[in-house]
Amino acid sequence: MPLNIIIGTQWGDEGKGHITDRLAHDAAVVARYSGGDNAGHTVTIGDEIFKLHLIPSGIIHPGVICLIGNGAVVNPAVLLREMDELAARGVDVGPERLKLSGAAHLITPAHIAMDRAHERARGREAIGTTMRGIGPTYTDKARREGLRAELLADPVALAGALASHVATKNEALVGGYGMEPVDVAAVLGEFTDYARRLGSHLADGPALVDEALARGHMVLAEGAQGTLLDIDHGTYPFVTSSSPTAGGAMTGLGVGPRVVDRVIGVAKAFTTRVGSGPFPTELDGAAAARLRGMGDKPWDEFGTTTGRPRRVGWLDLPILRHARRVNSLSELVLTKLDILSGLAEIPVCVAYELDGRRVESFPPDLKTLARCRPIYETLPGWVEDITDARRPSDLPAAARWYVEFVSAGAGAPVSHVSVGPGRAQFIEME
Ligand code: IMP
Numbered sequence: 001m002p003l004n005i006i007i008g009t010q011w012g013d014e015g016k017g018h019i020t021d022r023l024a025h026d027a028a029v030v031a032r033y034s035g036g037d038n039a040g041h042t043v044t045i046g047d048e049i050f051k052l053h054l055i056p057s058g059i060i061h062p063g064v065i066c067l068i069g070n071g072a073v074v075n076p077a078v079l080l081r082e083m084d085e086l087a088a089r090g091v092d093v094g095p096e097r098l099k100l101s102g103a104a105h106l107i108t109p110a111h112i113a114m115d116r117a118h119e120r121a122r123g124r125e126a127i128g129t130t131m132r133g134i135g136p137t138y139t140d141k142a143r144r145e146g147l148r149a150e151l152l153a154d155p156v157a158l159a160g161a162l163a164s165h166v167a168t169k170n171e172a173l174v175g176g177y178g179m180e181p182v183d184v185a186a187v188l189g190e191f192t193d194y195a196r197r198l199g200s201h202l203a204d205g206p207a208l209v210d211e212a213l214a215r216g217h218m219v220l221a222e223g224a225q226g227t228l229l230d231i232d233h234g235t236y237p238f239v240t241s242s243s244p245t246a247g248g249a250m251t252g253l254g255v256g257p258r259v260v261d262r263v264i265g266v267a268k269a270f271t272t273r274v275g276s277g278p279f280p281t282e283l284d285g286a287a288a289a290r291l292r293g294m295g296d297k298p299w300d301e302f303g304t305t306t307g308r309p310r311r312v313g314w315l316d317l318p319i320l321r322h323a324r325r326v327n328s329l330s331e332l333v334l335t336k337l338d339i340l341s342g343l344a345e346i347p348v349c350v351a352y353e354l355d356g357r358r359v360e361s362f363p364p365d366l367k368t369l370a371r372c373r374p375i376y377e378t379l380p381g382w383v384e385d386i387t388d389a390r391r392p393s394d395l396p397a398a399a400r401w402y403v404e405f406v407s408a409g410a411g412a413p414v415s416h417v418s419v420g421p422g423r424a425q426f427i428e429m430e
Helices: 016-024 076-088 109-125 134-142 149-153 155-176 184-201 205-214 246-253 285-292 317-327 366-370 397-410
Strands: 003-008 029-032 041-045 048-052 065-068 098-101 219-222 260-268 271-273 311-313 331-335 345-354 357-359 372-380 414-418 426-428
Touching: 003 016, 003 246, 003 317, 016 041, 016 219, 016 260, 016 331, 016 414, 029 205, 065 205, 076 184, 098 149, 098 184, 098 205, 109 134, 109 155, 109 184, 149 155, 149 184, 155 184, 205 219, 205 246, 219 246, 246 260, 246 317, 260 317, 285 311, 317 345, 317 397, 331 397, 345 397, 366 372, 372 397, 397 414
Parallel strands: 003 219, 003 260, 029 065, 029 219, 065 098, 260 331, 331 414
Antiparallel strands: 041 048, 271 311, 345 357, 345 372, 414 426
16 A cells, blocks of 8 residues: 555645545554644544644544654644643553654744744744744754754753754844843753653654555655645745645655655635735635634634634635646545535636736746736535535535536546535545
């Protein structure tokens, strides 16, 4: 059995946890390959809602090994909090089930302080990061000054590396940004405790994945964020600092492309974005509030990690075509179709108008994107509540047409549709 990859096709928050949970059933290993606790994955099982930021969603399935791969960045405080919360609900998060690649990079309080400092210094140009220290941690990795998780197995080396890391960051924080220094003694104390608790979870990630594949098992790579937040293929500089696209799964887990079978792109039936940056189909006012919800339901469009209201807009097919191309998607999973129920008509962006010309593809640079105006086609809506639909034939004709339209417009077949947050609220398309 191969490696299957789950990818966000938009700006994150597409509902990847939902499909991961479904496919994890058949997987031996579920692995995160990029990002850190900037992600927020929600899995709903019966009345229970699990909100996970770092631990792969597969943890809910007994018997599945969960790996935080080398391409991820890890705040040990968040990881331990999440482990404690899961353990309190009876989920096994012991070292046999939850593995941390020694080559993943550690996020420290100094990285978080630097994230805050950079954002403040950017002023009106701020990226709107999640303030989880993601960018500064990947920056240190690229500068070859990062702290790898393997240090958790060597408390003496960890203390030395942390002391010089915090000292360097404090120079920048105090001297460059006029901010308070990070308390080095407190960080050393905290991390000594993290090392004691996490040392036994360290693993050779690529070897673990390779062994599972060699035994014929399926490995599921769980993407975080989305294609348009990718450092190379997203709306740079309004992106995260990692590679959430399919290529990132290769380097972020230590495998080559020949082991890949399915590349599953998850697309919300409309579009959302958190943070700054361009968004061609963005809505405001009542139309935006209708898609966003009021925040009283767990699935309303408010950030799982930051609680920020998400920006919302109509579905954008040039974005999905871009995601199909850069990820070589084998299929699409369309989520939250139920949210569109009750709309009289549903506009879908099918192309852009650029300087009087029609363009079909998502432009590679922000200057061009800023001049693009969405060209909409308006599809008929449906009034029926579809949350109980379980087969394609349970969907009203207009909803089926919407799915077919997306599939044809994106250039990838829609394999599944979700019609609610519950595990069973899924339709396998024929
Ligand atoms: P960072 O990853 O915290 O550096 O944030 C960079 C950009 O990515 C900001 O616009 C964030 O709002 C966005 N971002 C990061 N993680 C997620 C996510 O999981 N879902 C949606 N947006 C995200």
